[in-house]
Every structure is written in C-alpha cells, then in structure tokens.
Amino acid sequence: MIAVDTNLLLYAFFPQEAEHASARAALLRAQADGRGWGFTVANASEFWSVATRAGGERAQAATTTEAVAFLASLIHAGAQLWQGQADFGLRLLAIASQGEILGRRIFDLQIALAARDDGATEIWTHDRDFVAVAGLRVFDPLG
C-alpha cells in the first residue's frame, strides 16, 4: 500500500501552491495504483494544524468545514486512515531511542511506523529529509 505524506495533502488542497497540480496528480496515481493507499492520523492532524491556522495575520487559510471535507473526500475515494497497531507508542519510543531520532524528526518516524504497521510499503512525500524505516520505501512523486 501507498502512504501519502502531509505535504502532498496540503499542496493538493491549496490551489495557489506551485506543486498543486502535480500533488493532485500524485494522489490520483496513488488511488489508481491498485495496492491500496492511505494516510495516518498524524498526517491528518498535521494537515489540520497547518490548513486551519496558516492564513497569516488576519485569516485562517481554510475553514474547518473545507479541511474536513478535503480529508473526507479522500477517504470516500478509498484512502485509509491509519493509526498503527498494538503497542504502537512503545515501539515508536523504542525505535526512536535505538535510532537516536532527535527533535521533530520523531514526527516522521511516527508517520512511517503507523503507515508500515497498517501495511504500507511506500510513503510518497515531497519532504527532502524524511526519516526512512526498514520496509517502507520513500518516494517523491513530485521529484
């Protein structure tokens, strides 16, 4: 299965972004791939955090109605919402400790592990520094 990362969701949601069209094309490719696709609860939270707060001084970038409708449209189109399996939190901390994952890189690991737990073999992201985990190939569909 293919996991899609937060930045692809945001690019596909905001039409002014230079990567907007290519991100939407990537999501369509993931949907049509046949292996199944989805994103993690952590991705959904990150998307929400940026999309509903990033509008600058005076306004939010998107309404909560728009944000939930965007995510719901992907789920309706077959995207799965993953949250990891049993003992996820403990395994996350153990691997972070063993791998000396520092600072905010823990969020990459959280996403990668949850996606892998639920059967993903690839994560599609436009992140130049994504933390890879064994068994989950990192692919940039915009690269």
Add this chain to the structure above:
Amino acid sequence: MAIFMKTTVEIEEDLLRAAKRAAIDRKCTLREMIERGLRRELAAGAKPSAGIAWVTASGELPRGLDLSSREAMWEWLENRAKNAQ
C-alpha cells in the same frame, strides 16, 4: 482495543525463515509481518473506489512556509504560535 486470536497455519519453511530474518532486520515481530501482509492483501482485493471529489481551500498558505521539510514546517508553526501570544 484490538482483540487477538490464536490460529495455526502451515507455512513453507524457506518463506517462514525469510520472514523471521526480515522481522529481525526491521525490528518487528513475525506477527507484525504477517498482519501487514494480510492487510495489504485485503486492501489490494478491495472494490474499486469512487473518484476523488476535490475540495479546495478558500484561503492560501503564507509565503515562507516550507512544506518540503517537516522540520521547517513545525518550526514555522511554533514561531507562529509564539508570535500570536
């Protein structure tokens, strides 16, 4: 909370050995390997889904927000929260 059930299956010896080696390499259990495989099989056999009914944001992202680095994105969010205080 997930409920787990025991089952017994016969698996070809070389495949099982390879799976155990992969589990060690990936720092996970054999059970996790089997569960992921089953989830992939079930997802691949799912019915074709509907097309994506695109929803577009009414606003736009501010300049300077770098989405190509999670590190930079979180730093931007945290700075924004500090500035708002």
